[in-house]
Amino acid sequence: MTQIDIFTFEQPLRTKSDVLASIGNLKQRIEEAREAIKTAKEKTELPSEQQQEEMAEVAEFVKIYERNLQHEEENLQRLMRGERLTF
Numbered sequence: 001m002t003q004i005d006i007f008t009f010e011q012p013l014r015t016k017s018d019v020l021a022s023i024g025n026l027k028q029r030i031e032e033a034r035e036a037i038k039t040a041k042e043k044t045e046l047p048s049e050q051q052q053e054e055m056a057e058v059a060e061f062v063k064i065y066e067r068n069l070q071h072e073e074e075n076l077q078r079l080m081r082g083e084r085l086t087f
Contacts, residue, residue, distance in 0.1 A: 011086040019076045019085075026069040033062045 037055050044051065075085055 014075070014079070014085040014087055016076065016079050019072055019079060023069060023072045023076065026065050026072060030062055030065045030069065033058050033065065037062075 037058055040047065040051060040055055047055065079085060
């Protein structure tokens with residue numbers, strides 16, 4: 001066995017259930033983050049600078065989660081076409 005064969009052999013394959021679990025987790029995180037932003041906006045009419053920074057940070061996490069969600073949905077499509085995915 002070559003070094004490349006060993007490296008390839010050691011990579012666990014992702015399954016449809018792995019990807020679906022990841023998608024569900026990301027959707028939940030997005031929803032929770034959006035709710036946190038909504039709640040923070042409702043509680044204060046004029047948020048402090050720190051609160052604005054925190055809301056902006058949470059909004060950035062939402063963008064990251066949405067990008068990851070899109071990637072995972074693409075992974076699911078790839079799996080459905082019979083492609084093999086590794087972690």
